[in-house]
Amino acid sequence: MLSQPRTVAPVDLVVPARRSRGLWYETAHALLRRRSGQIGLILIGFLVLVAIFAPQLATHDPLQVLIDVEPNARRRTPPCIHAANNLPAWPLIRSFQCDPTMPQHLFGIDGNVRDLYSRVLYGARVSLRVGFYVVFVALVSGTLIGSISGYVGGRVDNILMRLMDIVLAFPSLILAIAINSALLQALDTSLLKAIIVGLRQVLGFEDVGLLTALMAVSLVSIPTFARLARASVLSIKEQEYVMAARALGASHSRILLRAILPNAMAPLIVAATLGVASAILDTAALSFLGLGARPPTPEWGAMIGAERNQMFTAPHLIIFPGLAIILTVLGFNLLGDGLRDALDPRMKNR
Amino acid sequence: MGRSTLRPIVLFGRPRMTKYIIQRLIAAIPVLIGILFVTFTLARLLPGDPCVAMLGEKANEVTCAAFNARYGLDKPIPTQFAIYFRDVLRGDLGDSFRYGRPVTDLIIERLPVTIELALAAMFLSVLFGVTLGIISARKQNSFVDVATMVGATIGFSVPVFVLGLFLAYVFAIVLKDTPFSLPPSGRLSPGMAVPSLPATLGLEKGDRLYGVASFLGNLYLLNAIVHGDMALFKDAVRHLTLPALALSTIPMSLIARMTRSSLLEVISQDYVRTARAKGLAEQAVLFRHALRNALLPVVTVIGLSLGFLLSGAVLTETIFGFSGVGRILYDSITSRDYAPIQGFTLITAIGFLFLNLVVDILYGFLDPRIRLG
Numbered sequence: 226m227l228s229q230p231r232t233v234a235p236v237d238l239v240v241p242a243r244r245s246r247g248l249w250y251e252t253a254h255a256l257l258r259r260r261s262g263q264i265g266l267i268l269i270g271f272l273v274l275v276a277i278f279a280p281q282l283a284t285h286d287p288l289q290v291l292i293d294v295e296p297n298a299r300r301r302t303p304p305c306i307h308a309a310n311n312l313p314a315w316p317l318i319r320s321f322q323c324d325p326t327m328p329q330h331l332f333g334i335d336g337n338v339r340d341l342y343s344r345v346l347y348g349a350r351v352s353l354r355v356g357f358y359v360v361f362v363a364l365v366s367g368t369l370i371g372s373i374s375g376y377v378g379g380r381v382d383n384i385l386m387r388l389m390d391i392v393l394a395f396p397s398l399i400l401a402i403a404i405n406s407a408l409l410q411a412l413d414t415s416l417l418k419a420i421i422v423g424l425r426q427v428l429g430f431e432d433v434g435l436l437t438a439l440m441a442v443s444l445v446s447i448p449t450f451a452r453l454a455r456a457s458v459l460s461i462k463e464q465e466y467v468m469a470a471r472a473l474g475a476s477h478s479r480i481l482l483r484a485i486l487p488n489a490m491a492p493l494i495v496a497a498t499l500g501v502a503s504a505i506l507d508t509a510a511l512s513f514l515g516l517g518a519r520p521p522t523p524e525w526g527a528m529i530g531a532e533r534n535q536m537f538t539a540p541h542l543i544i545f546p547g548l549a550i551i552l553t554v555l556g557f558n559l560l561g562d563g564l565r566d567a568l569d570p571r572m573k574n575r
Numbered sequence: 576m577g578r579s580t581l582r583p584i585v586l587f588g589r590p591r592m593t594k595y596i597i598q599r600l601i602a603a604i605p606v607l608i609g610i611l612f613v614t615f616t617l618a619r620l621l622p623g624d625p626c627v628a629m630l631g632e633k634a635n636e637v638t639c640a641a642f643n644a645r646y647g648l649d650k651p652i653p654t655q656f657a658i659y660f661r662d663v664l665r666g667d668l669g670d671s672f673r674y675g676r677p678v679t680d681l682i683i684e685r686l687p688v689t690i691e692l693a694l695a696a697m698f699l700s701v702l703f704g705v706t707l708g709i710i711s712a713r714k715q716n717s718f719v720d721v722a723t724m725v726g727a728t729i730g731f732s733v734p735v736f737v738l739g740l741f742l743a744y745v746f747a748i749v750l751k752d753t754p755f756s757l758p759p760s761g762r763l764s765p766g767m768a769v770p771s772l773p774a775t776l777g778l779e780k781g782d783r784l785y786g787v788a789s790f791l792g793n794l795y796l797l798n799a800i801v802h803g804d805m806a807l808f809k810d811a812v813r814h815l816t817l818p819a820l821a822l823s824t825i826p827m828s829l830i831a832r833m834t835r836s837s838l839l840e841v842i843s844q845d846y847v848r849t850a851r852a853k854g855l856a857e858q859a860v861l862f863r864h865a866l867r868n869a870l871l872p873v874v875t876v877i878g879l880s881l882g883f884l885l886s887g888a889v890l891t892e893t894i895f896g897f898s899g900v901g902r903i904l905y906d907s908i909t910s911r912d913y914a915p916i917q918g919f920t921l922i923t924a925i926g927f928l929f930l931n932l933v934v935d936i937l938y939g940f941l942d943p944r945i946r947l948g
Contacts, residue, residue, distance in 0.1 A: 387605055387606060390609075391613060394928050395882075396886040396927060398886030398887075398890070399889060399901075403908070403916070404617065406617075407616075502732065506734050509734060513890065514889070514890070526734075529736065529740070530736075543741070543744075547741065550737060554734070555728070555729060559728065
């Protein structure tokens, strides 16, 4: 019914913000006033800096095996900081003290005689990128599926949502494990080979296991965004300004892209921020099981998985990568919480 | 919004409810077929040739042809799917190459392990989550409130596998030789005998209920209660505590936060003020009026946590050496053992679908405002 050619000059359909400062300024302001937003931003900022300056901050090459490089380097040596010897021997400090003739390693040495501190630093690069890539793919495809589903309605909606239901019917990690194994099998097919080569170029990851894990986690995350986008589109589609755009003869894509989606973004932005946290968690879990990142990639989950049987003899190999995952996930969860409060006017008085 | 919802809960004789349940069941059918299709396809795409994987050096053209004929792998893929579909409807999930046993036997043996773990984790998370949520809402901005909310935020961000290893370290190494020490692996101490539930009930192999009885008997806590075996019960609880605790923190955090915010919202409503104004005791206001409505969103969160519990169980089982669903899925994927992969993903997906349906229906019962259909 809206197929007649556009005869009216396009108007700006974005609802103008009432205040002169604009919606984004308001949101940022509200976010910075909240403790969760502040701490989240600080944590993420810190991690991003660590990831960018990893080469400068690292004391060793994260992939270098130190056997012939440092005469005293032994596998799974606990942390060793010479300066700690001058401090009182309190329990936490004592675990960093060591014989001054031994080489310094801030977080100790891992099972393959590599410097753990440098590996954990470089791990920030891997995990942050994994989180963003997964969310980017899932957000774009999920929003596309969800908004088409909600906007078109009828049979298309039914089919798309049943497909999403099927994906959601599986516990996410179990489905990701199955998809990941299937992708690894299909590696010989020319299509997947081409995709992997392309992804390597674009993303800069060499690790095939990490790439397939990334694809599996992305696929599994799509339905969350699709459902959210659909719900938002459904509620906005009947608003008066959308009717107005329709009456003005705007095309479907214009209505969807200029009138509906900008106003449906708030819950999607929140979900995307929280999605980074769960993407990092899921990929780390796959790598922990040995189904994601492969050695020698410095990925936190893989580092823990490789040494999980050493928990009782060399706990530092679990504790430091573990803390790194916790801080990263915590940062994104806090930021997501803060954004939700800032973007949802109903929460303003809480 | 302030209108009272304190109508009595009527469970039966609501035609719209029955219609809703039937509609939901019908809507689940295409999803179920989709699930079957997905499990079948994914298993077929798995790495390598199952014959080579299973027979190893003995694999040659003759043995592989016999192997493929034995497991129906020589037929075209659509035929394989049709046969698979028919067998599933008959309750036959095929045989595992690796174990040389029917998948249903493996399910009877392994699924209870995961169910027990998930239920224990759910119990802990609801118990502590709801309690802490109520205390936080009652004493807003108190120390308990702030501590709970900070704890919930952090608890929500700790991966199951990291927490599991930390807990194992603390309770098995740091607290070793104290009364708090807990075993870090296995379901029971070595040498602990588990009585056979089918034998107790006088069932023989081949009886119709034999499978059901062995399934229930593999839930060790239930088994111990049925046999009145306190030593077994205590030992099983000690072994279950750490994995269940590791698995419970994320749902617990969600439930605590949801209970708190939902109770705070309800407490500010007019009907709660009215209840207070007519002189009801604070306890009555809280438990009879506010909490009943505040717990509705909590039911949703519990439903959403189920999938997480199943996913998390895979990781927890790996850490604590439980041979449950997670373990067998992992082993089957690495040895290209199709049937258990299909069987277990199918069972988890169906169970998950069913539980979500129950949660939705429960929600409809609890909240008459929900528009059905």
